Every structure is written in C-alpha cells, then in structure tokens.
Amino acid sequence: MTQSAPASPPPAPARPVDLRGRSLLSLDDLSDAEVDHLLATARALQEPISSGPLRGVSVALVFLNPSLRTRVAAEVAMADLGGHAAVLSPGNDAWKWEFRRGAVMDGDAVEHVRDAIGTLSTMVRGLGLRCFAGMRSWKEDAAEPVLRAVAEAARCPVYNLESAQDHPLQSLADLLALRDALGADLRGKPLALTWAPHPKPLPMAVPHAVLRMASRAGMAVRVCCPEGFEPDGAFLGSVRRAAEERGGSVSVHHDQAEGLSGAAAVYAKSWGAPSFYGRWEEERTPRAAAAGWTVTRERMAAAAPRARFLHCLPVRRNVVAADDVVEGPGSLVLNQARNRLLVQKAVFLETLRP
C-alpha cells in the first residue's frame, strides 16, 4: 500500500493489476499493489462514467442483517456503472436458509445455502453478502461459517458486506479517508482505536477491519479499551506482525487519555469483550463500569487536539461519541461514508469488467 519500508520484503516487479473474477472476503485477499490500485480507481470514479462499463451486468446483494450505507452504496454503485443490483433478505422477503452441510431440513429453514447461492450464481455475475456474528461462540464466529459457505457455493465473485469478524469495504473506505486527511504515506502515524460505551455487546467486524487496515498501512496503532475488552490475542499478534513489517506498531492501553495522547486519528467503536464472549450476562458489570469512555470534545481537546475523528456509522450519539465530536471540524465520518460508494464502485468495476 505504501513504498516498501526497510523491514519489508523487496518490492515485486511492477505488473498491471487485474482483479477480474476476484472475490473480496477480507483485506487480506489483496496485495498492497491491489489496494493502491483500487483506491486510485475509487478516486477516479468521483467523476461519473457515461459509457456504462457494467451495462448488462447484474449482482445480487444478500442481507441477513439490516443495512443503510452498504446497500445504498452498492445499489448506486451498480446504477452509476450501468448495471443492476438485486437486493434480497432471506427469512424476510426470501426463503430462510440452512447453512450446515448434511442437515436434515425438517425445521424452519426452507432452502439450503448451496442451492440458493447455486441458483443466484446462474443468474448474476457477482454476489454481496452481509452476515453478522452469531455472538455465541468465538471459535464459530472466527471461522466465518456463513461467509465461507456462501463463498464455497458461489460460481462468481463474492463480496463481504460485513461478516462475523471482517468488513473489508469499510477498511478500504477508511484507508482512503485517512490518506486524504493525513497524506499518502501513513507509516508511523499514530492512530488510536478506542473502545466506547454501548447498550449492548457488538461484534468485532469493524474493530478487526480497522486493525487490519491500519497495520497494513504501517501506522502506530494504539488499541484503547477497558481491561477485559482487549482484542483476541492471536488476531492481535497477526496484525502486530503486519504493522511491524511495514514500520508500524500495535500497542494496547487501558487508560483512554494515555492511548489518545498525540494521536493523528481517533477511531471510536464499541465491541463486546472477547474475554466474556458468549457469556454476555457476566460482561454487564465491566461494561457498565466503563460508561465514562464516551468520546467527548473535552477528551479529544485534552489528549489529541488536532486528531481526526472516525467512526464507521451508525453511531449512537452521546453514548459512543458526543454530538460535537461526530459533527466537529475534525470529523471524517461523512468522508468515510462517501468513500464507501467510491470504493464499492471501484471493486465492482475492477472485478466485473469484461
């Protein structure tokens, strides 16, 4: 994503990036050159393309959970490129799906994901999927069973529109917003990912996506969270290695002010404590004790007065972050949102163009 740092392997010989037919399940699926290419394409797509490069191309978007940004971004992206996006909500307007291999389907589920996705693969050229975490078992969520089942059954590119533990299109949009605000070379720049209060435990999809993105960019990543809310150790190890290879770092801070101190960017996001995963009743007490972690203007002013503020939205105002932070002068939240459209257009165009 940036010129190779001293600790990086030697640069591969330049060759044109070709993403046709590729899926995007995780940022890990993309090389640095491919990320750079997608973001350059996203920027170029701020201008409309009148030639309709995806004319006659349709995709299906499967939402197992609600969506605003993602759905509108994907629908408008296809329309802008001359194509079409068909939106489905299995269990609501379409048949409820079974995901387990070999299941005897005598219960609620009417259709197996292999048949549903097999069918869609005969009708459309690409498949988007939103499938949130089950929040019962860390091991199960980390294995991404729904995303994997869809990807295995599909005979066309599959796009992760937020899965149990990843959100690569958000990663790309965030990276574009950070580069626009802080410069193309983000190596060593301090980004604080801070936990924030919320009425209930949320999945790790966005926190993981932020950590994947910032470590790939070689930033000095500071994870700020109350004790017990630390990200999974194995995951943290993998992103730390990625950061260090690029001249960056990953540290964990249980004092929010310390973690935010001097940050160039503060990314706020709530999540459920991995150490209490699936035992959410027991997490109530530590969660309630951390009610003071709301990101306020005062805290930003004291610790990181020049920092940009990021959040993936939707954000619970005055719980996760105060009104005057979300709408403050350093807020990038609407830049991130706009970038969701641009990045979605770039991914559709580059993977589906003839």
Next chain:
Amino acid sequence: MTQSAPASPPPAPARPVDLRGRSLLSLDDLSDAEVDHLLATARALQEPISSGPLRGVSVALVFLNPSLRTRVAAEVAMADLGGHAAVLSPGNDAWKWEFRRGAVMDGDAVEHVRDAIGTLSTMVRGLGLRCFAGMRSWKEDAAEPVLRAVAEAARCPVYNLESAQDHPLQSLADLLALRDALGADLRGKPLALTWAPHPKPLPMAVPHAVLRMASRAGMAVRVCCPEGFEPDGAFLGSVRRAAEERGGSVSVHHDQAEGLSGAAAVYAKSWGAPSFYGRWEEERTPRAAAAGWTVTRERMAAAAPRARFLHCLPVRRNVVAADDVVEGPGSLVLNQARNRLLVQKAVFLETLRP
C-alpha cells in the same frame, strides 16, 4: 397557477422557471408560475424520453410508512428518465433512526437522522421521504418535526412523499386531473371536500393538501364534515386568504347534501377530528354517529349529478365511498393515480437535470 384574478397582485414579469436543486416540501414552496411549469412538463412527459436525461443520477426514497402509488411512481419515474431510485425502510430493512437533537442514544434507535441523511447526501442526488403523523399532539404534527429534521440534515433536494400534514405531489397530481376535467381556469368552480367514514382516525395530510391546492387554484371550496371534525382554524384561515386572493372562497358545511349541492368536483377523504386530536377514545362516539356519510351514487345523483369524483387512494370501498362511485363514469381516481407518475417525473427532471 391561473391568469391573475382582479383580487390578485399584478403578475410578475415573465422569466424562465428554473427549479434545479430545489426541494419540494409543500405546495407553498412553489410560485404559481412554477406550478404551471411543472404541470406542463408533466403533460409533456406522457411521451417517453429516450435520451435518458437523468442517466447516472440516483435518488434515495425513505419510507417510514407503507406505500404503493408513491413508491412505484417514484421508481418508475427515475427509470423512465434513465436514473435510479434506491428504496429504504428504516426500522425494517435499515437501522431505526433517532430524530431528536442532543438525544442520548441508549434506546432502540441505532442511528441519528443527521448521520443517516448526511450519509445518503454523499451518495445520492435527491431524497424522498414519507413520514406520517404521530397522531398524538396537534402541535407536534403541525411542526413537521421529521420532515424538518431530514430537510435540515440533507445536502440535496428533499421531496415530501407525504408528511404529517402535507402531500404536495398529490396536490400537483390532483390539480392536473381537475384541469384536464374541468378546464385550465378553475377559479370560482365549486369543489366539495367531504369527510367520510373510516374505521379509525386518519392524518390531515391529504385534506390539507387538497385545501392548499384548491385554494391556490381559486376554487369555491366547500368543506363538508360532521360537527367537531372541522379543520384547524388557523390552517383554514390561511387557505381562505389564499382562495380569496384568487377569486375563490372556503366555506364549511355540516350538512353533506347541502355542501355537495351543485359541486363540479367531490373529493372524498376521511380524517380524525382535530377537536379530539390525540384523545381518540373520545372521538369514537361522534365518529360512529357519522357512519351515514359514505359517498354513495344516490347521494351524488341527488346533490351533484355531474360532479367528478376524486380520492387519493387507497380507498376503503363501501365505507368511504361506494363501489359504483369509485368506478363510476365521473371518477377521476385513476387519472389522479396516473398523474402521480407524470408529476413525479416532472419534479425529478426539473430539480435534478444538469
């Protein structure tokens, strides 16, 4: 909307109407010349435009309540013009919204309207909104808090697809139907807006829209309703002034036959009694007592044998009006419906064209 009547102010010097970038929250937002221009455009748009004048343009349509005509009209309008409409139902397929400024969002609502609309404003070029009345407080509904919150947060034109107390696209469609049936100059022509029975109290959006439209056209407007069901006095005063400026009038009749007598057009619509607003239990008795107000063929034949019949649809047949009135030879209900498409195309084209 018509040539100026003796009581009107002198005509403004003619200049080309340009509605690009404008919102349509109420008929009051439009001058007479702008109304005339939109209706002329609507008529012209009966013929398809093959050039796709809105190619590459997307709008988002936000429905907080159900819709048939409005949604299909808006979707087809954009498709006919070469653009795209993305349809959202927050609380159903998208996140539930908070509308209050400064709210501490620790309840059901997941996203603030300012962030949701701010986001959509970065992705689409126009925003339609349907937001029915809360039916608890007259003062609150009259202030249109949801429509106002959306309009304030939006950075693009906003279209009112029926709000708490207005429905301007219905007004334009109705006016086009009346002009086609009764002639371009409607001044002084008698239009009876009659209350009708219904199982439950309905909002004032359409009655207000009819009164705004007919008074702007200078018609002789007769409001027919049981005692206690009179429209709000302040609103009635404002439309009476508008009617009188254009050579029309507004009167109230508690005898349906008297009010309908000699009418050129009968517009049937049920509404909740403003005098019982929010105290709907108490309204049950007067509502039940008025069960005889159904618009029947006999009543039309006796009082207004040549009158055209209008209703905005959906209509509860044989409760609001009899089958043979709704489908009778004088019925304009399908003309009104078709005009919804034509008017929607005109509004999108004129506000969104480059």
Next chain:
Amino acid sequence: MTQSAPASPPPAPARPVDLRGRSLLSLDDLSDAEVDHLLATARALQEPISSGPLRGVSVALVFLNPSLRTRVAAEVAMADLGGHAAVLSPGNDAWKWEFRRGAVMDGDAVEHVRDAIGTLSTMVRGLGLRCFAGMRSWKEDAAEPVLRAVAEAARCPVYNLESAQDHPLQSLADLLALRDALGADLRGKPLALTWAPHPKPLPMAVPHAVLRMASRAGMAVRVCCPEGFEPDGAFLGSVRRAAEERGGSVSVHHDQAEGLSGAAAVYAKSWGAPSFYGRWEEERTPRAAAAGWTVTRERMAAAAPRARFLHCLPVRRNVVAADDVVEGPGSLVLNQARNRLLVQKAVFLETLRP
C-alpha cells in the same frame, strides 16, 4: 411443442408468432408453436442484448409470498433487456389488499385489488403476481380467485409468478431443461413425478405445472404417490387427454420403486393430499407413514440409474431428496434455475417489445 404425432390434429399453417400484449396465466394460454417460439427465444437470450429492447419499459412484481428465484430472475431479466422491475409486497411494505367484489372494507385490508392494480396499470407496462394457495378449500384454490381478480383489474399483460395451482414460468424452464437433456422430441419418454416427504402440506402449483408441461410434451408420465395423495381426478383427466393426443400417457403408482423404474427423468415434489384438502390435521398420519419416500441415491440407482433428477427448488435436503441426489451428476436443478432467467427474459421481451 413437438412435431405433430399421429394422434395429433393436423399442423396449423405456419405463421409468425406474435405475443405482444399477451398475458401468461397458465401454460394452457400458449399454443405449441408459441411454446416452441418462447423456448427458442430463451435459448437465444443466453447471449446478452446490448441494444436494450425494453428501454423505458417498467413492470411491477407483486409478491404476496416469499421468493428468491422468481424475483431475481424477473429483476435481472428486465435489467438485461434495458427495462426496470419494481417489486412490491402488499401487507408488508405496501397496503394490504381486499380481493372480494362488493366487500365493505372496514377490516384489515386498506386497498381493493381493483384500485391497486388499476393504479399500477397506469404506471407500468406489465404486472407479475405471486399468490400462493389458501389451502383451506380445494374449490376456492382451483378457481384461482386472486390471480383472476388481478387479471380482470389489469389493463396490461399479467404474468403468473406462481398461483394457487399453477406455475407456468416454471413449466417453461423445466421443459427447456428436459429438451436440453433428453432431446427436443420428448414424446413417449418416461418422466416420473414422485411425491416426497415434507414437514407440512404444500400447494399443488408445481405438481400441476409439471403435469401440464409433461403431458403437453407427450411424455409417458408416471405419478408416484402414497395412497390418498393422488392428484385431483378432474385435473388428472384433463392432462391425460392432452398427453394421449400427443402420443403420451399418464399413470398413477403407489409403489415408488415401480413408478420410478426405467424413468428417463425423476421430478421430486411434495404436496398436500388432495383427499384431505383443508383437513390437514387428519392428513398428519398418512403423511408420517410416508416418511420413507425421500428420494435417495440408492433408490435412484436401483430404479432409474440413468435418470435425470429435477426439482423446482427450494428443496428441503435429506427430507425431499438426499444431498447426493440434489448435487449428483444427473441433477438438473441448477439448469432449471438458470432457465428461469432465460424464460423470463423471453416472456418479457416477446410480450412487451414495441
């Protein structure tokens, strides 16, 4: 649909097929030449058409029940042809409809089908409808009251997207799959339609559609089902006559192995026992007794080792048919699914082209 058999009437003089403005409520609406023409068009439409023959044409798709294949096929079909499909779910995102003529609408239904369909007819050029069986009265379901009410109210072509007892677009897709697999002339070839277990009684739409299709193709049709689950006698008589006119036959078998023996194609589908129609509590015991009718690889291997396997999907795996049958080498289920798109494109193009 095939060259005329000795028992058939003499062939009509060839004239070009013109389906513009036609509805498709049942396969019975189409002559053999029209069926042949639609399937030839479907095959040709495997290649995209860049000219956008339905540019500026919109249809509305009304779903009173869930859908995956049908909705995506219809949406993508219109998009591929340059047009647009607006999708509605009355009672969910649109107003709930009344279907009875003369009803006093003081209950749940907010809009009469005549007004809803009358309205849509002014806005779109074609109307698709999905309306499953009520499953209370055979007589009522056989009369197709919802489909008939919509067809009577519409002023444009109406497409049956699965009604109480028919599914003509499935018929056409299945016929195309059978011809591709077994050859254009299907006369006399043995097709077994076998009942299969299911947690609850299902409508006769697909079994009837299969019987209509296979008899029209002159196949040797074997209906395999437990005693009491035989199709309605009058319907069976009508399809038997159609089959015999074309050199085919229709027989009923209560021994699944006997019925499947030597079949060239096995079509599995569950249905509610017509002899218990509307008295579904009483059907539980015979249904439970027939749990052994699941189509397994062993049964296929023993009775019909070379047979192709068909199912309309969604299929409850390991209840209706085993995983290794649905995904086995002889399975045509994804061919059938793909053909749904091709056939839908052909029907839209041929009925809506200028």
